[in-house]
Amino acid sequence: MGKTRAFDVTTLPGFTFIAILAFVLLYAPIVTLVIYSFNGGNSVNQWGGFSLEWYAVAAQNEAVQDATARSLIIAVWASVISTALATMAALGTTRRGKFTGQTVIYVIINQPLMVPEIVTAVALLIFFSSVKVATGYSGLGYLILAHSAFCIPFAYLPIKARLEGMDTTMETAAADLYATPLQTFRYVTLPLLLPGVIAGAMLAFIISLDNVIITEFVKSAGQDTLPTYMLGQLRRALTPEVNAISTALLALTILILTLFVFVTKKRG
Amino acid sequence: MNTDIAIDARNVGKIYGSGAGAVTALGDVSISIKKGEFFTLLGPSGCGKTTLLRCIAGFETPTKGSIHLSGTDITYDPPYQRPVNTVFQSYALFPHLTVAQNVGFGLKMRGAAAADVAQAVDRVLALVKLEDFANRLPQQLSGGQQQRVALARALAPEPQVLLLDEPLSALDLKLRKEMQSELKRLQAETGITFIFVTHDQEEALTMSDRIGVMSAGALLQVGTPHDIYDRPTTRFVADFIGETNFLEGSVEDHQVRIGTGDLLAVPLEGETGPVTLAIRPEQVSVTSAQADMSGKITDATYMGTDTHYTIELKDGSPLVARIQSKSTATFDVGDTVGVAIDARAVQVLKS
Ligand SMILES: Nc1ncnc2c1ncn2[C@@H]1O[C@H](COP(=O)(O)OP(=O)(O)OP(=O)(O)O)[C@@H](O)[C@H]1O
Ligand SMILES: [Mg+2]
Numbered sequence: 001m002g003k004t005r006a007f008d009v010t011t012l013p014g015f016t017f018i019a020i021l022a023f024v025l026l027y028a029p030i031v032t033l034v035i036y037s038f039n040g041g042n043s044v045n046q047w048g049g050f051s052l053e054w055y056a057v058a059a060q061n062e063a064v065q066d067a068t069a070r071s072l073i074i075a076v077w078a079s080v081i082s083t084a085l086a087t088m089a090a091l092g093t094t095r096r097g098k099f100t101g102q103t104v105i106y107v108i109i110n111q112p113l114m115v116p117e118i119v120t121a122v123a124l125l126i127f128f129s130s131v132k133v134a135t136g137y138s139g140l141g142y143l144i145l146a147h148s149a150f151c152i153p154f155a156y157l158p159i160k161a162r163l164e165g166m167d168t169t170m171e172t173a174a175a176d177l178y179a180t181p182l183q184t185f186r187y188v189t190l191p192l193l194l195p196g197v198i199a200g201a202m203l204a205f206i207i208s209l210d211n212v213i214i215t216e217f218v219k220s221a222g223q224d225t226l227p228t229y230m231l232g233q234l235r236r237a238l239t240p241e242v243n244a245i246s247t248a249l250l251a252l253t254i255l256i257l258t259l260f261v262f263v264t265k266k267r268g
Numbered sequence: 269m270n271t272d273i274a275i276d277a278r279n280v281g282k283i284y285g286s287g288a289g290a291v292t293a294l295g296d297v298s299i300s301i302k303k304g305e306f307f308t309l310l311g312p313s314g315c316g317k318t319t320l321l322r323c324i325a326g327f328e329t330p331t332k333g334s335i336h337l338s339g340t341d342i343t344y345d346p347p348y349q350r351p352v353n354t355v356f357q358s359y360a361l362f363p364h365l366t367v368a369q370n371v372g373f374g375l376k377m378r379g380a381a382a383a384d385v386a387q388a389v390d391r392v393l394a395l396v397k398l399e400d401f402a403n404r405l406p407q408q409l410s411g412g413q414q415q416r417v418a419l420a421r422a423l424a425p426e427p428q429v430l431l432l433d434e435p436l437s438a439l440d441l442k443l444r445k446e447m448q449s450e451l452k453r454l455q456a457e458t459g460i461t462f463i464f465v466t467h468d469q470e471e472a473l474t475m476s477d478r479i480g481v482m483s484a485g486a487l488l489q490v491g492t493p494h495d496i497y498d499r500p501t502t503r504f505v506a507d508f509i510g511e512t513n514f515l516e517g518s519v520e521d522h523q524v525r526i527g528t529g530d531l532l533a534v535p536l537e538g539e540t541g542p543v544t545l546a547i548r549p550e551q552v553s554v555t556s557a558q559a560d561m562s563g564k565i566t567d568a569t570y571m572g573t574d575t576h577y578t579i580e581l582k583d584g585s586p587l588v589a590r591i592q593s594k595s596t597a598t599f600d601v602g603d604t605v606g607v608a609i610d611a612r613a614v615q616v617l618k619s
Contacts, residue, residue, distance in 0.1 A: 175327075176422075
């Protein structure tokens with residue numbers, strides 16, 4: 001009896017061509033952006049020799065420094081808060097059996113993935129402006145809260161996946177060995193869940209770092225993050241400084257994604 | 269109040285789920301397990317052994333009835349408050365902790381001082397002969413070693429009762445035999461009450477002080493291995509433990525007349541009417557000479573030290589005899605032979 005060959009997409013005619021085309025379309029613009037970040041001239045599309053000039057300009061630009069600091073502060077807080085909430089949500093949805101309203105809970109947790117971002121942005125703008133009037137507070141808290149909210153589903157998914165792959169007999173064994181529910185979480189569930197939690201936090205961090213739409217609507221005057229600062233620059237003369245900032249962001253993202261892959265691969 | 273009783277289960281019932289999908293795992297089980305006893309729950313798959321164990325450990329709450337530990341009602345206590353530990357069938361060792369940390373886990377959770385934990389871990393690891401493996405992770409151990417870590421982990425907090433749910437089923441035959449005597453030794457050395465679950469009747473017979481035979485959520489018979497083997501009270505127990513011939517008959521004149529018309533002087537305790545006789549193959553002897561009864565050999569199976577003969581009696585009912593292979597006479601299929609039954613050893617079951 002001959003073995004039936006598994007269907008292999010790479011044998012289809014034109015596969016190589018389409019694959020190359022897709023890669024070119026995806027990466028050509030990014031490669032161009034990275035190359036022109038090293039442009040010595042003033043243009044983002046006319047080469048004027050290799051130089052690190054624009055990295056220096058960006059690094060010395062106080063507006064860029066402020067925006068970077070703000071972006072990092074918001075991303076750190078948002079990933080911590082959203083990961084904590086997502087961990088609780090994941091425990092609640094995987095460690096207590098089926099319950100009525102479970103689907104509703106899933107929808108609520110994943111709501112930021114489904115509702116158009118612009119709708120959430122407008123809603124937050126209107127809501128927060130009344131809160132600002134009522135409280136007089138206009139600090140970074142609004143941005144941190146908004147970012148925390150839309151980061152939850154991204155943090156939730158890897159944590160939930162990890163929990164679902166974890167057998168509950170570990171927790172049963174801990175309870176058998178005199179661990180209270182809190183001790184069980186502290187000494188057994190959390191250490192085993194940690195790769196999922198770290199992966200969730202990293203995803204949340206990147207998503208927060210990258211956000212434009214909601215940030216643009218929610219920020220008060222002088223609260224630019226790196227992406228909204230760059231958006232603002234578009235309205236003026238575009239210089240390779242934007243390329244340099246983008247390339248730096250790209251490098252950071254790649255670094256975090258690489259760590260993410262390592263962390264999630266080490267499971268089990 | 270009897271102070272010799274470790275676990276006292278009274279009318280325990282457990283129903284999983286509700287409505288149309290409800291499963292009755294335990295009907296109405298009452299059992300008293302003595303302190304320091306090696307007690308085995310024996311029964312076929314799905315009869316509720318694990319469920320009873322989980323109720324004692326506190327992982328399940330009985331639907332009815334109560335469970336007492338040394339006289340205290342623990343039915344609704346959470347597992348972490350019960351001085352009862354479990355050896356899980358899958359071992360359930362914590363993969364992120366070393367052998368020593370696994371073994372010390374229970375004591376640490378109970379708030380013992382680090383020095384006391386370390387001392388207890390050393391002592392228990394020595395007990396299971398794993399001193400040299402203290403700093404390994406569970407995945408760096410063989411199956412048999414993991415098994416002993418699981419045992420050490422459950423013994424370290426010195427529970428009043430140790431529950432073992434088919435702990436040996438994942439081991440190969442040789443290792444299983446080794447662990448069986450290891451378990452007996454540990455039980456004798458620690459004096460802890462062991463409740464052991466198995467569906468292997470030989471394991472149950474060789475290891476236990478007493479056995480409880482379960483079937484379909486009910487406890488059918490409790491007794492010593494001798495009681496269970498020699499004096500089964502139900503057809504299920506007689507059939508489940510060892511090999512048994514069943515002959516139908518009826519009581520006549522303080523004897524039992526079986527289908528062939530022969531009368532057997534079996535021990536009766538006031539039974540009347542139709543009865544079932546449970547006859548072990550070793551209680552049947554076969555001769556070439558005339559005997560009480562006769563039959564024809566339809567099958568002979570050589571099994572090393574013994575040979576099993578299947579004999580068709582006059583009324584067509586089959587009877588299996590176990591004869592030592594070394595015995596003087598051997599028989600062939602088709603031979604007509606004399607059959608004698610050691611009537612005093614026959615067990616009479618109500619039909
Ligand atoms: N969580 C559960 N939900 C529903 N039914 C269950 C559950 N656990 C066990 N059962 C059912 O209860 C009955 C008894 O199961 P139990 O696990 O106690 O059997 P067992 O004697 O341990 O069997 P085995 O020898 O196969 O381990 C079975 O019919 C089983 O399908
Ligand atoms: Mg079981």
